[in-house]
Amino acid sequence: MKYLSTRDKRIRLSAAEAIKMGLSRDGGLLTPERVPVIDEAFLRSLIPAPYPVRAAKIMALYLDDYPEAELLSFAEDAYGPERFDTPAAAPLRKVDSNTYCLELWHGPTSAFKDMALQMLPRLLSAALAKTGEDKTACILVATSGDTGKAAMEGFADVPRTSIMVFYPKDGVSEIQEAQMVTQEGNNVGVCAVVGNFDDAQAGVKRIFSDAAIRDTLDKRGVFLSSANSINWGRILPQVVYYISAYCDLLRDGALSMGDKVNFCVPTGNFGDILAAYYAMRMGLPVGKLICASNRNNILTDFLRTGVYDRNRQFYTTMSPSMDILVSSNLERLLYDLSGENDAEVRGYMEALSRGGKYEVSESIKAALNGLYWGGFCDERGTSATIGRYWRDYGYLIDTHTAVAADVLEQYRAATGDRTVAVFASTASPYKFCDHVLDAIGQPPKGAGTALLDQLHEATGTPIPSRLAALKGKQRRFDLSAEKADMERVVLDFLK
């Protein structure tokens, strides 16, 4: 199976090449040329299988240059007991008779990014060998908080790779920053950018498309790649857990084969909910995809009007991983819904970079309407939802998860649709202790890692062991830069 650029279908790469490059040279996103279809027998075969087997079988449908046995050995390693605190990897928790929560934060950095970023370094390392690459891959990452840490954790000391992470200076939580600046490994670098996530992401995209930098690095034996969700190797491992969740619902008798399920996903860069869309396109019985945003509700407006308009105020919220105005992965959805019309997609993206705005065709609007429902939850609603979940269900959820829980309720109130729904829980509440403590009526005392203990004492829930270990850790990085200086930072890092 080949991977094509959303902006120029004539660019056709193998899976290994697509994973190695991350982003197509023309700025497009590398996207599978067709979506493999699964049937009931396939789903049935996955029900008794452990998570790594499910992952290998699903990923093998897309990555025909990786044998299934190789994928299985990667998945067993990635989701094994050294890294995940539960063998289920992505367990479902029942909230009420038709509501389930898919917990995606049982990996080493306590955010859902681990689900993909424990697989990606293994896929990329193998891709270097498969494509006969003799250079070192330097992974450039722009992060809204969780990706950076998860990517460094995945790539630390992986041979023939290095990784440089940029995060918005005042746009991440204290725990997130502590996680990043204490990262171990001889091939990692971290830099705070004066600006917001979109500034960091724009800087990384600029470096990728800079031919002079590419040449300089080439002479040093280095090429740039991406671990952001523009890399197909990020999206694919996320397709797995939607299918896996359906299998768990079948296994537990919550659904019968063929019954529909709705997924509600807290969304930023549109990667996670795009993975749910691919699961649906593969034939998983999905009713609606419910796209949950925080106060930065550009996607809610887009799904309701068909107009994507980034000319608006940017807000820093308590769910920072969703503080995004340019949702890169939407491009893959537009490519699919336009009937793989690369010229049409290129037009939208050109309009976005020129005037910050585009309007999709009537046929895409109609398709979006059938597939998606968009809603958003503001700061007060987020806090109230955390409080309510704790009181009513004894279930402690983080700020991002609360956005999804609330938007799911809004959807049900607006439509009356009572289909079994799964909402994604994308981070441990211990990554956002201050807001979570406030929300459950326990004003935070102190700051940073001190709050881990306070949240533990207030709720009796366990502190993820890697977060507990942050307390004694030495800060290793103290670099910050203006957004215009990101090029120089990269060149210095790769000296």
Ligand SMILES: *Cc1c(COP(=O)(O)O)cnc(C)c1O
């Ligand atoms: C990254 C992230 C999101 C948003 O996911 P996208 O794939 O960017 O839409 C939501 N919640 C948390 C905790 C995250 O880290």
